[in-house]
Amino acid sequence: MNTTFIGVRHHSPACARLVAETIERLNPAYVLIEGPADVNDRLDELLLGHELPIAIFSYDDGHASWTPFCDYSPEWVALTVGRACGADVRFIDLPAWHPAFAWRSNRYADAELRYAEVTERLCREFAADNVDTLWDQMFEADPDDIAERLAQYFDLVRGAASADEGDAEREEYMARWIRAAAHDAGDRPVVVVTGGFHTPALKSLTTSGGVDWPEVPRSSGMSYLVPYSHQRLDAFTGYQSGMPSPEYYHRVWTDGLAKAADGLVESVVERLRGLKQPVSTADLIAARTLATGLARLRGHVYPARTDVLDGLVSALVAEDLSQPPPWTRRGPLLPGAHPALVQMVAALSGERVGTLHPETPAPPLVTAVLEELRTLELDGKGEVRLALTDPDGMVRSRVLHRLRVLQVPGFRRLAGPLSGADPVLDERWRLTPCEERVGALIEAAQYGGTLAEAAGGALERRIPKASIADLTGILFDAALCGITTLSGDVISTLAKRVQDASEVEVLGVVLAGVLGLWRHDRLFGTAQDPVLGAVIDASTARILWLVEGLHSGPAPADDGRLRALIATRDAVVHAQSVLSMQRTDVQGVARRIASDAAAPPDLRGHLILVRQECLLWVDRFARFGWIPRSGCGSLC
Structure with missing residues (x-):
């Protein structure tokens, strides 16, 4: 053979x-x-x-x-x-x-x-x-x-x-x-x-x-x-395979070892000077001299990648490094890296991005989205303001949110509602056309054949690994995208995790987010949703069960725990119709905690204040004849 x-x-x-x-x-x-x-x-x-x-x-x-x-x-x-x-x-x-x-x-x-x-x-x-x-x-x-x-x-x-x-x-x-x-x-x-x-x-x-x-x-x-792109190929950015520093090895391939070494030194120096970092001609000469000396010491005919990098560090970094250079291990730069190291890694990685031939086949999603962006005038550059109360503004908002969920580059949300309870009725976006957009849309086709299907598929893919708090974010993203088919899957998972949750603070985040969607979100179509109501019921019962079992000595107030109680109060006040617990049961929990000397002081004090605040508002409402004095529906 x-x-x-x-x-x-x-x-x-x-x-x-x-x-x-x-x-x-x-x-x-x-x-x-x-x-x-x-x-x-x-x-x-x-x-x-x-x-x-x-x-x-x-x-x-x-x-x-x-x-x-x-x-x-x-x-x-x-x-x-x-x-x-x-x-x-x-x-x-x-x-x-x-x-x-x-x-x-x-x-x-x-x-x-x-x-x-x-x-x-x-x-x-x-x-x-x-x-x-x-x-x-x-x-x-x-x-x-x-x-x-x-x-x-x-x-x-x-x-x-x-x-x-x-x-x-x-x-x-x-x-x-x-x-x-x-x-x-x-x-x-x-x-x-x-x-x-x-x-x-x-x-x-x-x-x-x-x-x-x-x-x-x-x-x-x-x-x-x-x-x-070369950045996606680079081991310093977490790529699984092959050689790190793709821009350097591209120069080795096209220009040879000697020129690649010189080019790397010049690229790093240019980047540092572009950031107003002081790099003198003497520093440049020192870096090259050190790289050449290290290469000879290590038996290399021409300076290799690490010879050049070590020479640059010796010439340009005077102080102690807070972390070892990334080329001495495998993996991305860690937070707090020296600015010179950051620029070295950037120069090694490069900014080269591939381009497909115009006749290359692409999934139908790409053409459909590009045409939709053109029709909605979202294919340009600059800032876009959208009124969510306007039907056309809502259509454009949903398209942009679907692209955001799919991580298609060039669409950055600057302002807008952050939850269903957020009283914000407009959005601002910054549009930036970029070369990576088509590639991202091709990859987004794995989730669905239309933009709505793809965004829904991407959100569903996030569910299994999402934390309980992240699930409420997924639910709100689905609302922003105008995707209703996803909600049942997210909420059924959310309800199950609520039943097993043991952290009051996290449950408070869930309850506040879901309650906001249930109470106020007529804009996105989730107000009074019965499935959301089931999550409100489960979260409220779980929080009350957990806080009654908390016992500790004096300590600083726990803001997350207090916010959970505020969300619980709002659920009892505004969503009584979906709660399985009776008001008397909720009142009993509040009284027992407020009178329990072993309960955390922040919980005891908070519940007393809530009761006093509620009695004050009941008195005011009753004075105007809005409610009877016996009509308090809060924790009092």
Whole structure:
């Protein structure tokens, strides 16, 4: 079998160069790539001429996944160079919606990071802070003749770890493609480009077995191309896979190591100067000198990424750092990071955003929303004021709130009602057209085919992980969006959690929010809603049950607990019709707490004040003949 396996690290320029050189040298019959096999009949769409980075976005039955590509992704280079050489190019991995990818939103999540024991040992042996620094030392800083070193590295990584069930299923499926292609190619070469963790297993699995082409699993899911960005690719912003610092490695890919190092230093200095930070020419020279010295000390021909960054820190940061630099670990910047570190990470990440070719297919939601924005004159730039009492204003408000819920960029609410009880009848929004809008709308199509359906689907997706307080926010968002089908699901979940809640403060937030919607929200159509009434009833009973059991010594007043009692009072006063508790029962709870010496002082004092306040208002109302003196419906 004339098959060449190239194990790669995703988004590695060194691996991408090896892939290109190997394909051009072998001129293979087939180039097989780790990627979604259900997209093979759409490779022409992938190669329309987009400006990278882009991603294949797939969704099915509540699961969404991205397969991202940038200019220096080995998979993208395999695809483009393979096509240019006349090879039959195919993706050979399972579709993104397959159960093998459960709980994984990124196809190219580095397997060696999931099986980290051996990489941690290698980092100790090579005195590297993390796997990214280790990789730079072993491959990016010395990219020549790396094929053998890559094979040894991934053999070592895989030899110390067993694949989980999902990876094992994927490898068996990819092996079937490789055996079939090798059989069909005859004496001509086949090149296989996959994540290096999978390569040792694939070599073993392709020594024997069937040679029939595997079937491509199908589902009701959909896949579309979406613009991507270097920020979304960056490990410093929480990305799961591949190389950090994408803008730096893009420069390595296009300009080489030496120019990439100089470009990084200049970019950081320009950013700092743009923020009026004092950076002199001497600082710039010092940073370059330190980076070069560190590179020589570490045995690098040219300064590597960490050489440059460490040199910049030494030259530009005089005081002690409150946290270690992010390149000494993996993950995003922590709050309070030094301004110079913030600008270094920003320069490393870059601002590059991909653009799709105009002929790229998109879900119907995109065209429908863009047309709706044009019709409602919401596609421009600037501030928009909306009167919610005006039918046209309400229509425009609901469209904007649906886009906000879907996190479509460019629509920022500046002012408006914050709850159902908020007596605000207008809104102000700031509109800012941006390149990311189309991509966000494509991704929003996973939730529904229309804007209302998509917003409702996005809100429903938030329910399982939402706290009890967050559920009331979801309910209000549904009201703002004009979505009535969601309310039953949210409220049934909310009612169940109310019954199990043990925090009075949180229940007070829930009761106040739901009571506001039930009492006042004729504007959004939730006033006197019977399902909301059930939540008011359950919350009121639960708060009273909990506060009667509270006992403590003298302490500062708990504002959250007192607000819960205020909400309870309002429920008894204004929503008696939906409460199952009798007024006498509520009065009994209030009297027992007020007279209980072991009860928290803030509760005892508050209930006494509430009773006195209520008696005062009853006296005033009765004096004008509005209510009888016996008509008090509060906690008194």
